[in-house]
Amino acid sequence: MLLPRNYKVIFFAVSLIGSLALAFPALSLILPERAKERFSEIYILGPNRMAEEYPFNIKSNETYTIILGIGNHMDSSAYYAVYVKIRNSSEGLPAVSKNEPSPLPAVYEYRTFIVNEGVVEKPINFSFNFQLSSEGKYCILKSLTINGVVFNLNKTIQWDPERKGFLINMLFELWIYNLKIGDFSFHNRFVGIWLNMTVSM
Numbered sequence: 222m223l224l225p226r227n228y229k230v231i232f233f234a235v236s237l238i239g240s241l242a243l244a245f246p247a248l249s250l251i252l253p254e255r256a257k258e259r260f261s262e263i264y265i266l267g268p269n270r271m272a273e274e275y276p277f278n279i280k281s282n283e284t285y286t287i288i289l290g291i292g293n294h295m296d297s298s299a300y301y302a303v304y305v306k307i308r309n310s311s312e313g314l315p316a317v318s319k320n321e322p323s324p325l326p327a328v329y330e331y332r333t334f335i336v337n338e339g340v341v342e343k344p345i346n347f348s349f350n351f352q353l354s355s356e357g358k359y360c361i362l363k364s365l366t367i368n369g370v371v372f373n374l375n376k377t378i379q380w381d382p383e384r385k386g387f388l389i390n391m392l393f394e395l396w397i398y399n400l401k402i403g404d405f406s407f408h409n410r411f412v413g414i415w416l417n418m419t420v421s422m
Contacts, residue, residue: 261299262292263395263410270342275414281421284348284366287414289393291342293335300398302405305329307365308390309378315394315411322394322407328365328372344368353387353421360387360418378418386417 266288267274276285293299304327308314315323333341350363362376378387392413396405 257296259295261295261301261395261397261408261410262290263303263393263412264290264292265393265412265414266290266342277415277417278419279349279416280419281351282348284346287345287347289331289343289345290340291333291335291395292340293337295397296337298334298336300334301332301408302396302398303331303333304394304396305331305367306392306394307362307374307376308392309376310381310388310390314392315407315409317409320407320409322396323392323411325392327394328374329367329370347391349416349418351418351421353418360421362389362418384417386419389416389418390414391416 265275266272268286268288270288275287279285289303291301291303293301304322306323306325306327308323308325313324315321331343333343335341346368348366350366352361352363354360358380360378360380362374362378365372365374378389380386381388390413392411395408395410397408398404399406
């Protein structure tokens with residue numbers, strides 16, 4: 222059996238809940254909207270637009286395909302550049318904590334304009350022209366062809382005894398156009414794919 226004081230508690234609780242329910246729409250007009258997180262994304266997919274079937278063992282002058290993806294969630298349209306760099310395991314990666322790109326030179330550049338919440342996916346068809354030394358101690362990367370454009374490399378890759386291969390990292394750095402400086406600046410995002418040079422022609 223409910224006592225009179227229990228009725229008061231129930232009445233107060235119902236009144237409080239009702240008041241909050243009525244006040245919530247008004248509060249949403251007064252309180253500032255929570256800031257949306259602004260970010261960009263960069264990713265690589267295999268040739269069938271899946272996160273699988275990435276090329277790894279590479280033959281000289283044979284063409285391989287990956288899909289480069291860029292997503293814009295910056296709350297406005299953005300102009301992006303992607304710089305492709307070729308590195309071995311001892312060469313520098315971008316320093317994310319310092320917002321600095323890799324010190325290596327770019328061998329290829331791709332630019333695209335993306336609307337807010339837009340995503341662009343671009344096929345990257347590439348092949349390497351390389352030669353393995355007769356004693357199997359090093360590999361000479363002569364050139365890289367990306368989407369039909371040839372870039373001279375003249376880069377020597379040493380044999381990696383731990384991973385048993387001539388391994389290179391094909392690095393994709395994301396840059397964004399900065400209105401303050403009137404040029405592209407490193408956007409602190411990058412992705413890469415490891416490749417093993419196996420058979421020279």
